[in-house]
Amino acid sequence: MDFEKILGKCLEQSPNQEEALLLLQASRTPDKAIKIFAAACEVRDRELGRVFKLDSEIAPVAPCKIKPFCNYCTFSREVLTPEEVLEGLKLAEETGIADIRLSGGSDLTNDGSDVVELVRLVKANTTLRVHLNIGPVYSKENLVKLKELGVIEVGSSLETINPEVFKRTKPGDSLDLRIETARAINNTGLKLQSIIMAGLGSFEKDYIKHLFFLKELKNLSHLPISRFNPFKGTPMENRRRASPWEAARLCSVARLTLRTPDIRIAAGGGPDDIPLWLMAGGNRITSVFIHQEKCEPERFSGENPLHIRRNFIKNMEVVDRSSICRSFAEEAGFEVYPAQKQQQAAAPKI
């Protein structure tokens, strides 16, 4: 297969599975990668504009009942109360970010009724656009209710589509149920978000199989790509951190394959990844985190405390790195959503 020919085709249409694998393999070397990245950028700019999006997250809003926990996980075992979630929404509104994701743990025996109740409460108390990344096995009825409540996106993430890697790293979770739930969300007509984790142990052919599984789901609107990060005290603490290069290469081939979904720098990545991400066809990051104060205390410790705002308010921490994310994207010639004046208008007047 001719590399240049495939790349030319990708400007107009998605590659097939064989072509996508060839591109991912070719992207190991920078000379080829730069051409693939350029094609991915052309597709992103045409489909979505040269716009970098900021969103926010509040977590954990639901406990994780997976046993044993995933081998890389440091998610807080303490959950925000509904009152704290409402308090957190106000803090999120003050940052001026228009989209909030309610994130929580997984429960394979739960049909999502608790999530519906929480969303009812949240929607009655905020004008923010609500997204969900919580892990029950939603019933069809509850997905319809979430759609009626006006939820923007609902998540079901596989992290890896390789069954052996899944079993080894997520022994208490179920790949089949994650796939089934992703399909059910898609079939209800809700927008779907679904995470791929780079560096968990998936091979290049797994990434391509995973992307083509997601491509079947026409309502996929958001692909977060996380970078494996070994945390002390977890069973995977000795595994090497995933390279930003692996994540960026995956981002570029994901853009060429999937075309229109937002592709976000997810957990394990941060503002310093923005330039490479923008070069590889990505377009989104979470810039505001509101979380239970014990949630991942080390997660932001490498970031410059003068340029991210970290405030403890009651039982919660607000991490706001919008300003640095915004400036890194603007320096690279991107418009940022929400625009700064919208963000400033929402900030409390002191």
Ligand code: SF4
């Ligand atoms: S399902 Fe999510 S929250 Fe639960 S143990 Fe796994 S990674 Fe952690």
